[in-house]
Amino acid sequence: MVYFVGAGAGDPELLTLKGKRLIYHADTLIYAGSLVNPEVLAGRKPSSKVYDSAGMTLEEVLAVMKETEQAGGTTVRVHTGDASIYGAIREQLDALDKLGIAHEVVPGVSSFLAAAAAMQKEYTLPEVTQTVILTRMEGRTPVPERERIEELAKHRATMVIFLSVGRIAELAERLKTAYPETTPVAVVYKASWPDETIVTGTLADIAEKVQAAGITKTALVTIGDFLGDSYALSKLYDKAFTHEYRQGKNA
Template sequence: MRDITLELCRENSNFLLKPAVYIIGAGPGDPDLLTVKALKILTRADVILFADSLVPVQILDFCKQDAKIMRTANKTLEDILPVMVEEVRRGKSVVRLHSGDPSLYSATHEQMHLLAEAEVPFEVIPGISAFQAAAAKLKVELTVPGLVQTIILTRISGRTEVPENEELTALAAHKASLCLYLSARHVENAQAKLLAHYPGDTPVAVCYRLGWDDEKISVVPLTEMAEFTHQEELIRTTLYVVSPALAENNHQNQRSHLYHPAHSRLFREE
C-alpha cells in the first residue's frame, strides 16, 4: 500500500512545490502515518533537514534521489536556520522534518518567528501526535460519554519549566484523560502529583517509542507507574496516558448521542 501511495504522490503533476520551508510533522515513528500532503512534499523537496534522533531514517526513502539531506540531531538552531534561509533564497524547497506534530513540543515556535523575520515563506503540515497513535494502538477512545470528555496534553517541569498555573497537581484535579510527555526522567515526581487526585488503580498506558520497531506499550495501575518505568529502563521517548477510559469496564457508561436512534439531528430525521 505504501508503494502505491508513494507512486501516486510522485505522479501527481498538479502539485507544485514553491521555494519555501515546509515544516512537516513526521508522526511518532511509523512512516505509514505521514499525511498524503507530507508525502507529496517529501517526494519533491530539494533539501531535507530532519531530526535524525527522533525521526526514523526510513522516511528518507520517500525523498527524491538527488535531495540534499542534513541531519540535525547534533545541530543548533544557529546551524539550521541559515541553511533554510539560504536554500529558499536560492529558489529551493526545504523540508524541516520534525517528529510527532509541529504544534506540540517541537521547538517550531522560534523557527517560525525567525523565518518570518527573515521574510522566508513557510508552511506547516500537521502530523499524528504520540497520544493519537497511543489511543489507536490501545484501541480506545479517550473521550467516553458519561466518563471523561477532556484530554489534557502536558509535561512535568524539567529543563523546561512548566508555568505555575499549569502545574501537574492542578491539572490532575480534573481527572481527565491526561497525556504526559517528556516526563520519564521525573516519573516519581509525576506519579506523586497525579496520585493527589487520581485513584491509585487508575490505568496508565506506558508507551515507549510508539511506531518504532522496538515499541513497547503496557498498561499498569498509577501506583506502579514509576516502578515499571525504572524496571524497563525508560528514560526518553516515553508517553504516559492516564485515563479512566483505559479501564476494562468503560463500556458500561452512557453511549454517544451521535448515532443513537433516539437522537435527532440535522442529517437524520426524527
C-alpha cells in the same frame, strides 16, 4: 519556500500524502534525527541535501534554510509527530518572517494519537471524560505555575503526559494528589514504531513496571478512567436520539 512537515508518530506510513510529496521533491531536508524515523525520508531525490538537526543550533538550521532559499531551492523541515506539539517551530517561523522567507506548516499525526490507536482506546468516553489534557512535567524547560501537574490533575480528566517518563516515580506521586491510586495508567513507548511497547498498571504500581521495562524516554504517560471498562453509550448512534440527519426510532 520552507515547509515544516509533521512526520507522523514513527511509522513511515503515517506520513501524510502532502508531507510525503514534499519530502520527495525537496532540495534540502532538515530532520530531527534523534526522534524522527529516517525511513520517512526514503524515496527523496538523489540530489537532495540532508541535515540532522539533533546536533545543530537554531542559527545553524536557519543558515541552511537561507542558503537553500538563495539558491532558489525548497527546504523541508521534518519534525516528529505533529510539529505543533512540543515542536519548537514558532521560533523558526518568526525568524523566517524576519528574513522574508515564505513558509508553510503541514500537520502530521501526533504520537498521542498513535498511542491511543496502539492501545485501541478512546480518550473521550461519554460520562467518563470529555477533556484531554496534553502536558509535560517541568524540567530544564519550566512550565507556568498554573500548569503544574498537581494543578492539572485536579480536573481528573484524561491526561497525556509528554517528556516525563524518565521521572515516572515522581510523576506518579504528584498525580496521586488528585487521582486515586487505583486510577489506570498506560505508558506507550515509541507508538507505531516496530519496537512499540505498552506498559499498563495503576498509579500504585506503574512506576515499578516502567522501571522494570527499562523505559526512560520516547514514551507517553496516559492516565484516566478512559482506560477502564465503564462508560455510557454514545448518543450519536442511539436510536432514540434525534439529530439533523436522523429522526428518533422507537425501540
